[in-house]
Amino acid sequence: MTSQAARSLLLVNPNDANLINTWLHDKAQTTQRAYRRFAYEYLTALGKPFQMIAPLELKQYAMSLEGDAGTVAYRVNALKSLYSYATKLGYIQVNLGELLEAPKVRQKxxxxxxxxxxxxxxxxxxxxxxxxxxxxxxYHAGLRVSEIVSLKWENIHKTKSGGATLDVWGKGEEQRYVPISPSMLEELEALPGRLPLLTRSTVGNDRYVFQGRKSKGGSIPLDTRHVHRIVQEAAKRVGIEDNVSPHWFRHANASHSLDNGAPISVVQQSLGHKSLATTMKYLHVKADTGTSQYLKA
Known part of the structure; x- marks a missing residue:
């Protein structure tokens, strides 16, 4: 923990800290880390309890945020989410978050x-x-990085076809089932130092599939930051200079499967999109495609 983060912890009163913890408890780990930091920075900057912050103070703080549109929008949406939750909980009477408007972000x-x-x-x-x-x-299953590192052997269920189904817990503790091919399953089972795929009644099936360096018998998962490094090094190795992140693999899974004829409902279910509109974005993301390609003029 940095000295600034430690200072923020000391300055935030216990009731506000409890509010933040309950607000974040069902969110993904990466979201928890970012949103908690944003909330603590907000309360520390204003130097007063959450319930005592005035509308003008909130708006002035939002206007003072620096960074590109995407960064500012992320922080503003975090504050809006916190205020909405606090209002529903009865912690505050008026949802001041409705006063905020996140900047529009260019679709990238x-x-x-x-x-x-x-x-x-x-x-x-x-x-x-x-x-x-x-x-x-x-790439194969379109998993989020948090879903990759939390995957355990007990979450992999063999199927009659020779492949397997992954029991995945995603955002908001939403459960979904994602099939993988026989060759993908074979590669997982062949991982060096890993236990073979075990039945639920066998001791050891609660071990992590992807283990950290200091893991003993699969008790410590691979760190998400390490996955980011693995991705970036792999991209550079083959001459891809873009700042590739693990989430690009999920984007690629959706786009490529749709390009290859997968029904949009299957893609939605596999990726765990609550809204079909989210999945439909991948039907319109090709920068070099348009109606002109289908016309003779």
């Missing part, structure tokens, strides 16, 4: 989707068995 999804051959080259270029399986499964 098309820039974050690698071509299918690029993604295949990126995965194939990784020679470390654990890292290769990590990259391949993120």
């Amino acid at each position: 999804l098309a820039e974050r989707i690698l071509e299918e051959d690029e993604m295949l080259r990126l995965v194939a270029g990784e020679t470390n068995p654990r890292n290769h399986a990590t990259l391949r499964l993120m």
